[in-house]
Amino acid sequence: MVLELHVWGPAFGLPSIDPECIAAVAYAKLTLREGSWVVVASHDVSKSPNTDFPALRNGPTWVAGFKPIVQYLQRHSASEHNPDEHLTERERSDTTAFASFLRTNALPLLDLNLYTSAANYYQATAPAFTALLPWHLNYTIPPARREAARARTQHLGLSSLDIDTVDDSPTEDSFSAGKKNAGIKDDQGPAPYRQSLLPFARKKGLRNLLSQPEYAARFKLDALANDCLIPLDTLLGDDEEKELLLHSPHPTTLDCLVLGYLSLMLYPDLPSSWLADTIKSRFPRLAQYTARMRDLTIGSEDAKASDLMALNDLRGSPELIAKGRKELGLVLPWALASQPSIAGTAGSIVWSIATKLPLVNRALVPDPIIPQPGKTPYVPNDTLLTSLTAFAGAVAAGVLGAAYFVQQNPNPGDVIFRNENAAAPRFGGFGDFGDAGSAMAALGNQLDMEAQWHREVELQRQRSNQTSDVEVNVGVSAQEGKGGVGLKGETHVP
Known part of the structure; x- marks a missing residue:
């Protein structure tokens, strides 16, 4: 049976918008036989054991999370080799330590860069999710992921990033403004705006640079970036002949995981690219390493959500799907995502509503906090889950039904507001003459x-x-x- 690797869909020219999903794709591409696995861009996390991606499906068996997927594939017959089998004990310890290190230090950097920063979130991350998700999930999944990122970075004291950027359009000089306030006609107009000569790329001047929230908190951001990138740069070393993190002739599990995080730091085209600029200017060897690892594993294909939608239209034999992938220039074995039925869409909406309720949320969503040793984690039974889900669905259906009934059968005493003027056509009027006409x-x-x-x-x-x-x-x-x-x-x- 063909293995299905379910991931969050492609974004920014990468196979996924999630670092561990990219790492899982890289590991599968590196170790599994061709034709034994496919990648599925999915959004239904209800089947995943941890309600998140990546998730590997082998028939009725589901495995979620990068580390469990790696452990499962190392024992699977489709795996051609184990990339970690030649590592020494010290290198195995380094792999375990750096895997934990990345989740502790690299994940907050991605949270700040893609989600907490208002400019990057609204202009890049949210539109990327819009291209991936059905319309109704855009109201739940992106805000939920942003709230989770905020919670993970709240202790860092960088909430100032969560504001809109300051508009730094050219304004009048003080002399012209003084003449205007005094009622003196200025024939020459304001002084021409001169582009700043400072090498700040797309920015228009020093005031704009310093007014941006990223630069107001630049010292903290630099410290966080150093805490994450310096150990990786040290592990890579200064030896020009060493192309990978560990002394191995081929990429290892750690290389795949590091690729997932560094690629999302480097390749997204963001309005505020402070993290990518830091890597390129101060850690050029890490930038070269990321490009090298990308070529060795996931390739440089620019997979888009529109390409996967076009692939979904090719319902047919596997040969037809393979031909469609070739025509679209897709290197990875992308497969068709299952089309949700009306009942499935309704269930997804009910699930989204149910997970927002306080008590139901605790029962449906696993607790991300690791319990203390000796303390049994709270795991609800199936009866409670079924009852709460049915109750949430009944409440949602009742509210919608009551609203529809009231709309169709108003009482005689109900006050109904109708905008009769909005439906009537308007011809001419003062409004056609701009602001002066509106004033008249x-x-x-x-x-x-x-x-x-x-x-x-x-x-x-x-x-x-x-x-x-x-x-x-x-x-x-x-x-x-x-x-x-x-x-x-x-x-x-x-």
Whole structure:
């Protein structure tokens, strides 16, 4: 049976937007026989044991996480060789230590670079997810991953990155601004804006550079980058003949894992590329190593989400799929992602809603915190999971049904707001003359409101006079009746 490696889809010219997914693809490409495995760009994490990717499927068996996948593949018959079998005991210890080191030091750097930084998230990371996910999951998965990244980096004290960049467009010089405020006509206009001569790439000047949140916290960012990159650079060494991290003729598991993190630091085209600039300028050997490892494993193909969508349209034999991959220039064995049914989409929406509820979230999503030794982790039973999921689905269906019923069957006393003017076509008007026309229209509306108010006051006064006339006439008639003169009361209506 063909092994299926489920990953978050491609982004930034890489096989995945997740570092461990890239590492898993690199390891599989390095060790598995051709034709024995495929890569599936997926988004349904409900089948994964840890509700995240990468996840390896072998029939009914699912394995999640980079390290468990490596351990599983080392025992599988599809594996041609074990890349770590020739390592010494010290090198095996280094592999274990650096794997933990990367999750502790490299992952926060990626969190800050791709998620916490508002400029990079809204202009690069979020659009990358938009190309990968169905429309309804864009409201849940990217924000959830960003919140998780914020939580992992909260202790670093770099929340200043989570703001929008400052607009540094050219402004008037002080002399021209003073003349304008004094009412003096400036024939020459403001002084021409001159591009800064400082070598800050795309930035327009020193003020823009220093006003950006990345540079306001640059000392902390440099310290974090040094803590992560200096040990890797030291492990790589200064020997020009040493092309890999360890003394091995071919890439090892550690090389695949390091590739996953360094490639996401180097290759994404981000508005604020402080991390990539740091690696290229201060750690050039790591940049060269990353490019070399990329060529040895995942290749330099620029896989796009649109290519995978085109591949999904080729429903047919494996030969047809292979031909489609070749025509699209895909080197990795990308396979068709299963198309979700209507029931599956509805279940995904219910799952997204259920995981946002406090109590249900604890039951459905595994606790990422490692329990203390001797303390049994909380694992809910299947009955509780089924009951809570059914309850969440019933609540969601009930709310939607009630909202639809109320909309279709309003009560007579309900207040319904309708914008009748929005449906009516408008022809001409002051609004066609720009801001000045809008101001004239607002003045006209104000005059209309004042005229309406005067009409209502006049109408109220007339009604008061009418009531007074009726009372006077009736009173006169009553007095005349007492005097023996039978006069008929009249009502005078003005």
